Amino acid sequence: QITLKESGPTLVKPTQTLTLTCTFSGFSLSTSGVGVGWIRQPPGKALEWLAVIYWNDDKRYSPSLKSRLTITKDTSKNQVVLTMTNMDPVDTATYYCAHNGPSRFDPWGQGTLVTVSS
Amino acid sequence: SYELTQPPSVSVSPGQTASITCSGDKLGDKYACWYQQKPGQSPVLVIYQDNKRPSGIPERFSGSNSGNTATLTISGTQAMDEADYYCQAWDSFVVFGGGTKLTVL
Numbered sequence: 511q512i513t514l515k516e517s518g519p520t521l522v523k524p525t526q527t528l529t530l531t532c533t534f535s536g537f538s539l540s541t542s543g544v545g546v547g548w549i550r551q552p553p554g555k556a557l558e559w560l561a562v563i564y565w566n567d568d569k570r571y572s573p574s575l576k577s578r579l580t581i582t583k584d585t586s587k588n589q590v591v592l593t594m595t596n597m598d599p600v601d602t603a604t605y606y607c608a609h610n611g612p613s614r615f616d617p618w619g620q621g622t623l624v625t626v627s628s
Numbered sequence: 629s630y631e632l633t634q635p636p637s638v639s640v641s642p643g644q645t646a647s648i649t650c651s652g653d654k655l656g657d658k659y660a661c662w663y664q665q666k667p668g669q670s671p672v673l674v675i676y677q678d679n680k681r682p683s684g685i686p687e688r689f690s691g692s693n694s695g696n697t698a699t700l701t702i703s704g705t706q707a708m709d710e711a712d713y714y715c716q717a718w719d720s721f722v723v724f725g726g727g728t729k730l731t732v733l
Contacts, residue, residue, distance in 0.1 A: 547722065557663075557671065557714050559722035570721060573629060606670060613659040613718060616673035616682060 512536035514546070514607050514619035521625050522597050528624060532590040532607030539565055539585045545610030546590040548581065550603040551621075558603075562610055563590055599626045632715055632725035639731045646702040648728045650715030653696060658717045660698035662691060665727075666711045674713075675700060707732050 518530035530548070537544055547562035561571045561581040571579050580593045590607060604623045608615035632652045640646035650660060660678050663671035673682050675691035678698065688703045698717075702709055710732045715725040 549724075556727045557665075557716075557724040559716075559724060562722065573721060612677070614661045614673055614676040615663075615671075615716070616676070618670040618672070621670055 512609050512617055514609060514617065516605060516607050516619045516622040518605075518622060518624065520623060521627065523628050524598055524626060526597050528592075528594045528597050528601070530592045530594075530605055530607075530622065530624075532592070532619060534588050534590070534607075534609065537609060539563075539583050539588070539590070541565055543612065546583070547608050547610045547615055548590075548592045548605065549608060549615065549618075550601075550605045552600075552603040555603075560594075560605075561592060564610075597626045602626045630717075630719035630721075630723050632717060632723050634713075634715060634725040634728045636726070637729045637731065639733060640702075640705045642707060642732055643704055646705045646709070646730055646732075648700045648702075648713050648715075648730065650698040650700070650717075650725050651696055652698075652717060652723070655696050655698055655717060656694045658693075658719065660691070660693045660715055660717045662689075662698075662700045663714045663716065664709075664711045665714065671714065702730075705730075705732055 514534040545564040548560040563581045578595045604621040606621045608618040662675040665671040678693040679691045690701045
């Protein structure tokens with residue numbers, strides 16, 4: 511059974527850097543074809559893809575946020591870390607990580623709400 | 629950049645068939661998938677690779693993808709199917725549609 515769980519601060523100040531950790535079980539990020547992605551959802555709004563990292567350390571980022579995002583993995587700890595710089599109130603959202611199989615995200619973590627406010 | 633367009637809302641009577649569309653340039657040349665999200669919950673994959681159902685997803689959920697449009701069809705819609713539905717595809721990057729609120733009334 512695959513599970514994922516997001517962790518990190520619930521409140522960050524504008525201009526600060528957000529660091530989120532996705533801790534997973536039930537699969538290995540050293541297995542060919544496997545990835546972990548990050549997706550966010552502002553309150554009452556649609557899903558927005560942020561980034562994905564693959565078993566071979568290939569990384570892809572949303573073009574609109576690429577300059578602010580960094581995704582890394584620690585295979586031994588079964589963790590993926592996403593950092594987002596220069597946080598703004600518009601970045602207030604629930605942040606999800608998800609297992610990335612061929613052409614899909616499944617399953618998703620429970621999500622973590624991050625509020626950006628001074 | 630690539631975009632996927634969904635109707636903001638769809639309404640259906642219980643027991644009837646609901647169809648939710650997702651439009652994008654040459655979407656039929658890509659794999660589409662669909663997620664269901666109920667209030668306060670994480671999204672759940674209901675269709676992948678255009679028309680495949682993950683284990684545990686009822687048979688009343690089906691999908692198709694051709695030309696510029698992917699369609700999620702829910703046959704014999706039940707009250708429990710009321711939710712937001714999002715399509716997703718891969719272009720050079722991952723793209724989500726804007727979501728469709730399905731109301732069962």
